[in-house]
Amino acid sequence: MARVFQRLERERYSLVTVNLIDSHYCSEPAKFIATLLMALNTMMRMSLPHVNVLSKADLLRKHESKLHFNVDYYTDVLDLKYLLEKLDDDPTMRKYQKLNEAICSMVEDYALVSFQLLDAFSTDSMLRLRNHIDKANGYVYKAGEEQTVNSLLACAVGAESEAVRQQNDVQPYVE
Incomplete structure (x- = not known):
């Protein structure tokens, strides 16, 4: 794949990796950690700009009772110690505690993974x-x-407040 990507880039194609992951993996802490690890693996192997996507976001309402945290916790992936605490409640996962801590620490320390909802x-x-x-x-x-200064700035900065992002990205998928 690396040679294919190099060839396409020589031909002046702009490539990006889009990693689609089912949103139901947020319903179990162990599955979500596995998802984080898979996203990191994909990012390293592809060596391209990367966008992680939680697909089937419309089904989050169905799994909302199983979610331990708000949807933005899973999209922003900022403070995973709370997720580790939920894993400690599961006796089968206790033997992997140090491994899970290391994975979560790496994700948090380098802020490498976040998700978009789809x-x-x-x-x-x-x-x-x-x-x-x-x-x-x-x-x-x-x-x-065709570009205008305003459109470039809007893309570069993100040009939306946290309240607008919450309203557009998170609120449609929770009750």
């Missing part, structure tokens, strides 16, 4: 993901594209 039935969700992918691969900054 509802394939929502045009807004698809467009927000497309914009995020375009930003990741630098498409919005390419010469020769």
Whole structure:
């Protein structure tokens, strides 16, 4: 795959890896940690700009009772010690405590993983993901594209408050 990517990049294609992961993996702490590890592995192997996506976000309402934390906890992936505490409640996972701590520490220390939510039935969700992918691969900054200073700044800065991000990204998927 690396040679294929190198060839495409020589041909001046801008590539980005999009890693789709089912959102139901958030319902169990052990599965979510495995998801984090898989995302890190994919990021290292592909050596390309990377976007992790929790797909089927519309089904989060169905699994909301199983979620130990709010949806933004799983998308931002900031403080995993709370997830480790939930793993300690499971007797079968106690023997992997140090391994889980090491994985979570690596993810937290380097802030390498975060997720975007995707509802394939929502045009807004698809467009927000497309914009995020375009930003990741630098498409919005390419010469020769019609651009305005405002559109470049909006893409570069993110141009939305945390309240707007919550309203658009998280609120549609929880009750």
